[in-house]
Amino acid sequence: MLNGITEKIDRNIPLDRDELMFLYDREDLDLLAALAGKMRERHNGRTVYYNRNFHLEPSNVCSHRCRFCSYRRDSDTDEGAWTMSIEEVEKYLKDKYEPGMTEVHIVGSVNPSRDFDYYMEIIRTARRILPSRVTIKGYSAIEIADMCKGAGISYEQGLKKLMDAGLEAIPGGGAEIFDPGIRKLICPDKPDAAVWMEVHRTAHRLGLHTNATMLFGHIESREHRVEHLLALRGVQEETGGFDAFIPLKYRIANNALGIPADSGGIQEKEMEAIPFVEREADITEVLRTFAISRLALHNIPHIKSYWPMLGKDLCQLSLLFGADDIDGTINDSTRIYSMAGAEEQHPGLSARELVFMAEKAGFTAVERDSYYREA
Ligand code: SF4
Numbered sequence: 136m137l138n139g140i141t142e143k144i145d146r147n148i149p150l151d152r153d154e155l156m157f158l159y160d161r162e163d164l165d166l167l168a169a170l171a172g173k174m175r176e177r178h179n180g181r182t183v184y185y186n187r188n189f190h191l192e193p194s195n196v197c198s199h200r201c202r203f204c205s206y207r208r209d210s211d212t213d214e215g216a217w218t219m220s221i222e223e224v225e226k227y228l229k230d231k232y233e234p235g236m237t238e239v240h241i242v243g244s245v246n247p248s249r250d251f252d253y254y255m256e257i258i259r260t261a262r263r264i265l266p267s268r269v270t271i272k273g274y275s276a277i278e279i280a281d282m283c284k285g286a287g288i289s290y291e292q293g294l295k296k297l298m299d300a301g302l303e304a305i306p307g308g309g310a311e312i313f314d315p316g317i318r319k320l321i322c323p324d325k326p327d328a329a330v331w332m333e334v335h336r337t338a339h340r341l342g343l344h345t346n347a348t349m350l351f352g353h354i355e356s357r358e359h360r361v362e363h364l365l366a367l368r369g370v371q372e373e374t375g376g377f378d379a380f381i382p383l384k385y386r387i388a389n390n391a392l393g394i395p396a397d398s399g400g401i402q403e404k405e406m407e408a409i410p411f412v413e414r415e416a417d418i419t420e421v422l423r424t425f426a427i428s429r430l431a432l433h434n435i436p437h438i439k440s441y442w443p444m445l446g447k448d449l450c451q452l453s454l455l456f457g458a459d460d461i462d463g464t465i466n467d468s469t470r471i472y473s474m475a476g477a478e479e480q481h482p483g484l485s486a487r488e489l490v491f492m493a494e495k496a497g498f499t500a501v502e503r504d505s506y507y508r509e510a
Pocket of ligand 1: 197206243
């Protein structure tokens with residue numbers, strides 16, 4: 136089978152489910168690195184991309200109860216909860232923006248007390264405050280689906296309104312794992328995969344660039360991951376609108392999925408029957424998953440390795456397994472992964488450090504904008 140797989144990779148023919156599973160289950164990581172490296176070279180040569188960016192997380196109060204989430208709070212009165220007013224958003228944007236930045240990444244929660252106008256006003260404020268070279272990338276498909284539902288409008292109507300306000304791109308969050316059985320166990324309130332995909336299809340039709348993600352290393356199997364990747368590949372075949380795919384490693388701290396039901400921890404009584412996760416995916420599984428992602432998604436140009444989630448060392452190593460983008464400077468502006476136990480509790484790197492990471496791994500660092508043009 137291996138000869139056939141290599142030939143397909145050489146000819147840019149998509150690998151099928153069986154071929155991907157065959158590669159996933161092989162022990163030799165060096166073979167996966169070589170094959171993923173081959174595909175990476177075809178897409179991106181020896182380039183590793185990075186950008187100067189920061190995040191805005193307007194609220195962590197959420198009506199959903201995703202069991203892998205360490206970020207959410209039930210209400211504004213809970214410890215560690217926040218919801219920014221528009222005035223606070225404005226002040227935050229002014230404080231965090233630094234000259235040279237090219238992107239603000241806005242994601243939050245499904246906040247039951249905020250309506251479509253609030254989210255639109257955030258985008259409008261960002262557009263007013265930030266220079267035009269800063270791309271406004273905002274809201275996961277799940278947030279967009281919820282705000283459109285609340286406003287009684289279609290995804291197309293909602294996205295057009297957000298675009299009129301200044302929205303230019305959409306991040307890839309909320310995809311988690313598409314398999315309905317796993318989804319029901321880890322994020323029962325979340326709309327299904329069809330909704331996530333429909334928001335992205337609509338965005339692509341309207342000319343928005345978007346990314347895609349997969350949350351891995353919890354209770355899903357390798358087969359579930361491969362199915363997820365194949366579903367994304369199918370959407371990309373239809374629309375061509377995904378710029379990058381980001382494999383997101385599940386982090387275990389401070390969430391209901393990572394705590395045994397009998398520990399007296401935060402897991403809810405009624406959920407005691409669901410499986411929990413005892414340990415995070417180890418380094419070999421992470422690297423294997425990066426390589427398989429690169430190989431499965433022959434039609435998505437970039438594989439992003441998000442350093443605030445992986446840590447700097449593992450991010451750097453993933454460049455040898457198909458990744459070509461290490462994301463950005465961040466400027467200590469996201470708490471989603473630090474609240475889940477990531478190594479970086481105040482994530483922020485200088486552009487110089489990002490260049491160092493890429494070059495020490497043997498690549499050429501290129502600063503990009505949100506559309507992978509040289510910045
Ligand atoms: S992952 Fe998002 S939607 Fe789910 S609970 Fe956390 S903030 Fe809410």
